[in-house]
Structure formats: structure tokens, C-alpha cells
Amino acid sequence: RKEVEQDPGPFNVPEGATVAFNCTYSNSASQSFFWYRQDCRKEPKLLMSVYSSGNEDGRFTAQLNRASQYISLLIRDSKLSDSATYLCVVNNQGGKLIFGQGTELSVKP
């Protein structure tokens, strides 16, 4: 079983839709969590960190459920420019940052 798992998608949604991605992790000692965005095989870029109390950045909301060992990303009012692959990242003990396989999002007009 992979340490970090995501639904690979693709998710095809119309503009304006709300879309949610989930990610599960296997190491209960994991310490920090992130969502990254990757465009067309370019380098991944940080979208947002995920804090225990949940956090929001504009149209993006991230949540962490330590008991169930999953994190989520909600995108409201999807834009064409949101089309990308979204990567869940977990920082395990010892500093290893492990990526999920990514979820592809395609927003259509």
C-alpha cells in the first residue's frame, strides 16, 4: 500500500463547479501536510499547507482529519485556470516528504 494515496481522476467539471479531492496517508506519525499544484509536467508548486484546524485561501479550503488519516482540498467556483494536477504531500517522521500520485482536474467552459 502506498504511503499516500489519491484518486487519480481525471475530474472533468464545468466552470463554476465545486470540486473536492481527498487524500489518505498511512503513517499516523505524519507531521505536516500540503497540497501542491502541477501544470503540464512542470515543477510542482505549493498551493497551500494544511493545518489541523483547517484553512482557507480564497476559493480553496484544506482540511485535515488526523483520526481518519485523510486530508482534503475543496475548490469552489472553478476557473479554467484551475486545470492542473493536484498533489497531496505528507511529511513523515525523519523529514521524508511523500507525494500522492496526483489528481488531474480539467475545468471546461
Add this chain to the structure above:
Amino acid sequence: NAGVTQTPKFQVLKTGQSMTLQCAQDMNHEYMSWYRQDPGMGLRLIHYSVGAGITDQGEVPNGYNVSRSTTEDFPLRLLSAAPSQTSVYFCASSPGYQNSPLHFGNGTRLTVT
């Protein structure tokens, strides 16, 4: 600041050849790491380092060696390239404290024939 610099951007090797992918960062980051990305597999951690002189294996270390003689540099060596090592390689660094995000290089596209 240049950030994280990877060279080369593209490389073609024949099976059995050796080469070193270079990675340098100018942000005084303690943590550095190498990932490979294959279609449908996401990024998989090859090796990482939490400081100069310290390296450790990631998820897929076989066939790769690393060293960290300075804080700035973290080269990845392929001693005998195999077609299975055809991939896109990303180097990344971070300050190393909890919740610190990764800064990525632009990637190296390697093809082994």
C-alpha cells in the same frame, strides 16, 4: 536568488552509461531531495538529505547514489543506466523545519535507450 538549479534539462543515455544529475540551491536550505516522476505514479522519493554529510533512502533508491558534501549541492548519480530509469527527475529543497514547503528545480528529462 536562483533558487534550486538543476542541470542538465535534458539527457539521453545508452544502457550501462553513467551520469550525474546536478542540483544546487542558494537558499541555505538544510533539506534536499530527489524525486522521479513517471506517468500515473506521481512523484516518488529517491533519496533525501537533512543536512551536509547526511543522506537517506527514499521510496525508490535502487540504482541511484547521492552524496551531500556541502549544504548547497546534492548530486544524483546513476552508475549504470537502465531503460527503467527513463523519467523526469526533480530536485527539491526546504529549510527543513516542520511545515516548511519544498522548492523545486525545473526538472531533468532523462531517456535511457
